[in-house]
Amino acid sequence: MWDPDGVRVACCQIHPRFGELDANRETGARAIEAAVERGARIVILPELASSGYMFRDADEARALAEPDDGPTTQGWVQLARRHGIVIVGGFCEIDADGRLRNSAALVDPEGVRAIYRKAHLWDRESEVFVPGDRPPAVVDTEFGRIAVMVCYDLEFPEWVRLPALAGAQLLAAPANWPAVQVQPGQVAGEVVRVQANACVNRMFVAVCDRTGAERGVDWIGGSVIAGLDGERLIGPPEDGGLAILFADLDLAQADDKHVSERNDVLADRRPELYGPLVAEALLSARDPAG
Amino acid sequence: MWDPDGVRVACCQIHPRFGELDANRETGARAIEAAVERGARIVILPELASSGYMFRDADEARALAEPDDGPTTQGWVQLARRHGIVIVGGFCEIDADGRLRNSAALVDPEGVRAIYRKAHLWDRESEVFVPGDRPPAVVDTEFGRIAVMVCYDLEFPEWVRLPALAGAQLLAAPANWPAVQVQPGQVAGEVVRVQANACVNRMFVAVCDRTGAERGVDWIGGSVIAGLDGERLIGPPEDGGLAILFADLDLAQADDKHVSERNDVLADRRPELYGPLVAEALLSARDPAG
Numbered sequence: 269m270w271d272p273d274g275v276r277v278a279c280c281q282i283h284p285r286f287g288e289l290d291a292n293r294e295t296g297a298r299a300i301e302a303a304v305e306r307g308a309r310i311v312i313l314p315e316l317a318s319s320g321y322m323f324r325d326a327d328e329a330r331a332l333a334e335p336d337d338g339p340t341t342q343g344w345v346q347l348a349r350r351h352g353i354v355i356v357g358g359f360c361e362i363d364a365d366g367r368l369r370n371s372a373a374l375v376d377p378e379g380v381r382a383i384y385r386k387a388h389l390w391d392r393e394s395e396v397f398v399p400g401d402r403p404p405a406v407v408d409t410e411f412g413r414i415a416v417m418v419c420y421d422l423e424f425p426e427w428v429r430l431p432a433l434a435g436a437q438l439l440a441a442p443a444n445w446p447a448v449q450v451q452p453g454q455v456a457g458e459v460v461r462v463q464a465n466a467c468v469n470r471m472f473v474a475v476c477d478r479t480g481a482e483r484g485v486d487w488i489g490g491s492v493i494a495g496l497d498g499e500r501l502i503g504p505p506e507d508g509g510l511a512i513l514f515a516d517l518d519l520a521q522a523d524d525k526h527v528s529e530r531n532d533v534l535a536d537r538r539p540e541l542y543g544p545l546v547a548e549a550l551l552s553a554r555d556p557a558g
Numbered sequence: 559m560w561d562p563d564g565v566r567v568a569c570c571q572i573h574p575r576f577g578e579l580d581a582n583r584e585t586g587a588r589a590i591e592a593a594v595e596r597g598a599r600i601v602i603l604p605e606l607a608s609s610g611y612m613f614r615d616a617d618e619a620r621a622l623a624e625p626d627d628g629p630t631t632q633g634w635v636q637l638a639r640r641h642g643i644v645i646v647g648g649f650c651e652i653d654a655d656g657r658l659r660n661s662a663a664l665v666d667p668e669g670v671r672a673i674y675r676k677a678h679l680w681d682r683e684s685e686v687f688v689p690g691d692r693p694p695a696v697v698d699t700e701f702g703r704i705a706v707m708v709c710y711d712l713e714f715p716e717w718v719r720l721p722a723l724a725g726a727q728l729l730a731a732p733a734n735w736p737a738v739q740v741q742p743g744q745v746a747g748e749v750v751r752v753q754a755n756a757c758v759n760r761m762f763v764a765v766c767d768r769t770g771a772e773r774g775v776d777w778i779g780g781s782v783i784a785g786l787d788g789e790r791l792i793g794p795p796e797d798g799g800l801a802i803l804f805a806d807l808d809l810a811q812a813d814d815k816h817v818s819e820r821n822d823v824l825a826d827r828r829p830e831l832y833g834p835l836v837a838e839a840l841l842s843a844r845d846p847a848g
Contacts, residue, residue, distance in 0.1 A: 391818040423758055425715030426832040457757045457788035464754030467747045468713055498747035528681040542716040
């Protein structure tokens, strides 16, 4: 796993406790420090790492929400400054218009560099959150270009394509993957999709899942880091429990999209054929009465 | 693997010999008969099953090409009529304008129901073939709605999405997958991408690869049939050699796109956000001078 040209990426598969904001911030901080001690420069935490996930309703989420410059992201900024690192993690956001968002922040020593709001909501999240409507930001950090999305977003290859087209070298994705049945000798569909996202875009993908039952719901604990050929570089941990996963990634390798002498996974796309979308958009633009 | 509501699908991983049209047609016919004897009703052959793959140049391909109603597809129609089956297989086509195509046919007792022309060409294929520019046809057969694409097409999730949106229940894909290195305990990226294509669309995907070295090139021999959760139902064969893979698929299950009480993998798409494409198309439509 060690790569002399690589930057060490860590996924901290922690166990947030529902509603315990301070304790969860402390758990996250300790995991980040542990990852840094082992050389990590890019550290990823799960989705909704500060609040927990299993909100009964929007009121409960509102009581645990914070603005994009609240104590959770500001705590991460302090850690990023102290250690000269990048942190990506999920938190329950209340935006400037008072709407609840399932968000992830990317912070580095400069401060909060990006807030991403989950655009594809899972199950009862739609009763709590307003979905985002902006594509994943691609942030130029000291270590490379990093994009952020959250959990179910990863199941839409059109969405993952956008940061790849915008030059992302690493996609960092906080997740809370509900437990699923897996066939013997195989991995969960969630992990398969991450691997495919990595190789169809030749972009590294690091997903940080959570662990620990919450209000009767269990999780895959399937954190994984996938390489440019779609291989699992590390993860998921066999027992799905507490873990920090490390991989040394030479992110510049993601700039080369070749898969043969003549093939390039992005240049070989034929977007002019990928409508009906385009066709429909053109039609409605040409015929405003239609 | 047996499903009382299922239709038996077979992938015939055969060994075509370069340039031996008659012998390859015979090999294909024998494999189809063997699959039918074991109950298959949908039978898939590899890419370029009649001609072989390793053309030195376009002239060599031209000498092995045939029209869409040539001896290869007509042989398949005879077998389809005799046994009441669907056959999908690849052949080297010369179209009505004299252009060479890397094509696949879907035939059933009614005749040739669809000709699909590979739209994403691999490596030196671009020196031989003209890429297709039509989306995968979705054919309503006696057994279900079946779509066809070929090999490298599968690496473009936008392309696979089109037949899923058009209602395909099974994607049948002839392939010739060049050999690759695979990490211990993992499967080739080619297989990972097939599994992801299946689950992000909740559409069965059956890929028929070839086996047997040809002009120094070896193949994965990675034929695989993937289920709606992205699991490998069968394949790839461990030794990558001659094999017929069977799976009984209840194709109607693919009509249900739900993955939770509130989530549907197609309805949850947010295509209005998946531009730049759409944005660009709209702009150019609104401003013809632009």
